Amino acid sequence: MERPNVQEAFLSERVKYLCSCGFLKPIYRVYFCRHCQKIRCGNCVSQEMDSTYCSGCLEMMSNVEAGLKKNRCSTCKDCPSCGHTLSTRATSIQAPSMEDPTKIVPRKVYYVACGFCRWTSRDSKLPDQNVASGTWTEFENPDSERLTTLSDNYRALAVLERSAAEQGKYGRQDKTRRFLEGKGKFGAMARATRKQAGLPPSRSLVTAKDLDAKSLKEMAAQPFDEAEDTLPESAFTEPLVLTSVTTLDQRLAFPELQTERQDRLQPQHKHAEMKRSMRCRYCDHNLSKPEYSCISIKFRIQLNAYYHVPDVKILSVGELQVGQQTEAVLTFSNPTIYPMTIRLEKYREPDEEELQENPDPEHKESSLLRPVTLQRGENPDPEHKESSLLGPVTLQRVEPDIQQTAELTLPAAEVVLAPRDDSAEFDDAPSSSEFRDDPSVVVWRQANKVALRVPVTPLPSAGGGPCSAALLLHYSYTNTIVTGESKQPQTLKLRARLVVDLGQVTAAEGSG
Amino acid sequence: MPLYEGIGLIGEKQLPPVCLDIGSAYTKCGFCGETGPRAIIPTRVKLDGQERSVFDYRSREDLDRLLVALLETIYFRRLLVSPKDRPVVVAESLLTPTIFRDVLASVSCLLLAPSHLLALMPLGLQTGLVLDIGHEEAVCIPVYEGVPVLRAWQALPLAARAVHRSLRTALKEHGSVVDPAGRSVEQVVDSLSDAVVEDIKVRGVLVAPSAPSEAAGSEPIPVPLPYPLPGGVTLTVAGRSRLLPAEVLFTADADNQTLATMLLDALLQCPLDSRRPLAASLVVLGGTAHLPGIKARLLSEVRRQAALPPYSETLHLDTFRMHRPPAKANYLTWLGGAMFGGTDVVLTRSLTREKYLELGALPDWCSLATPVADSRGV
Secondary structure: OOOOOHHHHHOOOOEEEEOOOOOEEEHHHEEEEOOOOEEEEHHHEEEEEEEEEOOOOOOEEOHHHHHHOOOEEEEEEEOOOOOOEEEEEEEEEEEEOOOOOOOEEEEEEEEEEEOOOOOEOOOOOOOOEOOOOOOOOOOOOOOHHHHHHHHHHHHHHHHHHHHHHHHHHHOOOOHHHHHHHHOOOOOHHHHHHHHHOOOOOOHHHOOOOOOOHHHHHHHOOOOEOOOOOOOOOHHHHOOOOHHHEOOHHHHHOOOOOOOOEHHHOOOEEEEOEEEEEEEEOOOOOEEEEEOOOOOOOOEEEEOEHHHOOOEEEEEEEOOOEOOEOEEEEEEEEOOOOOOEEEEEEEOOOOOHHHHHHOOOOOOOOOHHHOOOOOOOOOOOOHHHHHHHHHOOOOOOOOOOOOOOOEEEOOOOOOEEEOOOOHHHHHOOOOOHHHOOOOOOOEEEEEOOEEEEEEEEEEOHHHOOOEEEEEEEEEEEEEEOOOOOOOOOOEEEEEEEEEEEEEEEOOOOOOOO | OHHHHHHHOOOOOOOOOEEEEEOOOEEEEEEOOOOOOOEEEEOEEEEOOEEEEOOOOOOHHHHHHHHHHHHHHHHHHHHOOOOOOOOEEEEEOOOOOHHHHHHHHHHOOEEEEEHHHHHHHHHOOOOEEEEEEOOOOEEEEEEEOOEEOHHHOEEEOOOHHHHHHHHHHHHHHHOEEEOOOOOOHHHHHHHOOHHHHHHHHHHHOOOOOOOOOOOOOOOOOOOOEEEEEOOOEEEEEOHHHHHHHHHOOOOOOOOOOOHHHHHHHHHHHOOHHHHHHHHOOEEEEOHHHHOOOHHHHHHHHHHHHHHOOOHHHHOOOOOOOEOOOOOOHHHHHHHHHHHHHOOOHHHHHOEOHHHHHHHOOOOOOOOOOOOOOOOOOO
């Protein structure tokens, strides 16, 4: 028998769990909300950012700091050629001495080099530095000054437009109001004060009066008779060295530079990364929360489904032929430290009773997660407005895409899974004696794992294609969160819906 | 931690809005008020184990999932901000399908602005004939005194995709290959992925300064380019096939249309008195405008076509001038959006989530259901 590789063993997508929103995902992609007792996937969680850090030097950044640094680490740099982190190299060169220019003395200089693709800052003719870090000249957009001036002008125009709109709203009669407005930040008084003090009009005080048609005309770009990219003669006569031209990825990595020549590449500071926490969108409880410290890879809260829901794997499947019964062996393992009873049933859509029993709470958007509301000039009653307009927003459940192309003959009996015991892994003795298993159903049992025999009959609809079957898994789950009255962990009866991909149907031989 | 973020910023202005320009091949994202986008990423996402373009959507739900995945990448990998904190400015073509617009509105609170109008903002212009050569198509919309002249719009599928297709053909016809496995040029070219073809285009393709004449040998032909492929295969891109791919943009199709005639046709659709200022203010943008020599060629083609019938009889223009924008052509629209979003108009003009939920649909210029507000941007 072929041994499965790691990818197949741990990241197999052959068994998929149906999330409460209707998507099918493998177990390592879903969460289990202990508060709603339901499976949630990446689609039904809301994400929050926890902390920003640099993956090169593992330095934390506060959000304000990250904003100021444009999400880039101030020390680490990325290779402009391959994206790997650059390292600083020290070397000594022979240079004229500071005191006596006629003397040649060795001097220590620094440059940066990529350990992966061998790019160095010397390739781009960037001068070596006398200090190890911090003195590199940063790239500056050559047009930034012009663009900033233009932006300021537009900003002033927008302020004007806004104040005109507001004036129109209150009518011309409201003289007191207009007088008061005149005293505000953009008002005539503020302007006069600045003028008296001999200061130029501040950026926020630039109003339409400074922005007459003439100055706007001056700001307008002048067209040229010739386009900027007229090709030189050499483009046609000289052979092109492929490695001297940058690739698109290299260009797009630095949008403002986008150089076409390899020897003009410039390193950029390393982009920061972010730790995220996930929250159930229905009950607002955290499903996954990492430690704040970026050095730690641990989680404070981690409600991944593989810690709570029985993990189903395919052990073996016989040869699949349409209409012929064969045998599949599925393993079920209990990830919790409490015993678990499982029972398999034919797949069916959740019925009324089930929906009643465990309804989805209304999709809430907590105060932290509310989408941005714009502060308009005058908002009569924001709270009232929101409640009337927003209303309850419920997440839409999509119709699950379940294709059943095989018939499973499921065992009716309940099977008990032993609790997970980390020390059991070192214990070779079989522990099946304490359970009275039906040998026609249970193939073997080991620690918290049990292998069940499930006869499979591929249906004619499978044709020559993939053969998959859906099933409903009842399991008892011991909830450890302590709620109001009951201090004891309570055992609940829960269901999970699975789709098992059994593999390809082999074509029937001959008349078969 | 959005809670703490607020404390440091009490009394400060609102957080800068996010500006997005979702192109059919690449998405530009960044913050308003900055001079360049933070990142330019492919408009592709991995969903259910397969990577596909956001524009290859099959249904509304599908598009919704794709867009959510794209926006998650943008917010959590590139911009590192919480999406709930800020308004969004989206620069989008006036010809965006309504479904795309609608779905985008349902996933974020936003201000939509026409991309051609925004492209003029970094130039400080009010009037310009804007040609956006992207990945799927080239769209030309004249903007006169801050108003897009919608009836004069022109669109043709003459963009990066056409260049790629033409490059494949040119490689098959003129290329040669050294393959240890002994495959023919056709087989090798057919096995190339779109990414490799794009790379050959980006690094090797030039735009000839003038149309190839009948008498061969008169115009300069670039030196052939050997292009190494995995497996010891070397594909030699002939000099001619470095020029030919871009010719598809300037070769008249069945309807006699090229990039140059697009501009002239747009001018013909404009009112008489606006034609002269528009012609003297051409703005070319989009990723394909990065092809070396394309702008020079376009300008000379426009001049040549304008001197020939039928344009010489109907369009009495001789001055065509082109702008040199203060930004790279592929993010010019984004920059316009960032400048637009850097102003207070975000407060006065954007569509809030409450409003969207109340209306149930997005106000759109092509729909009469909602009264159109003043469409002037500047």
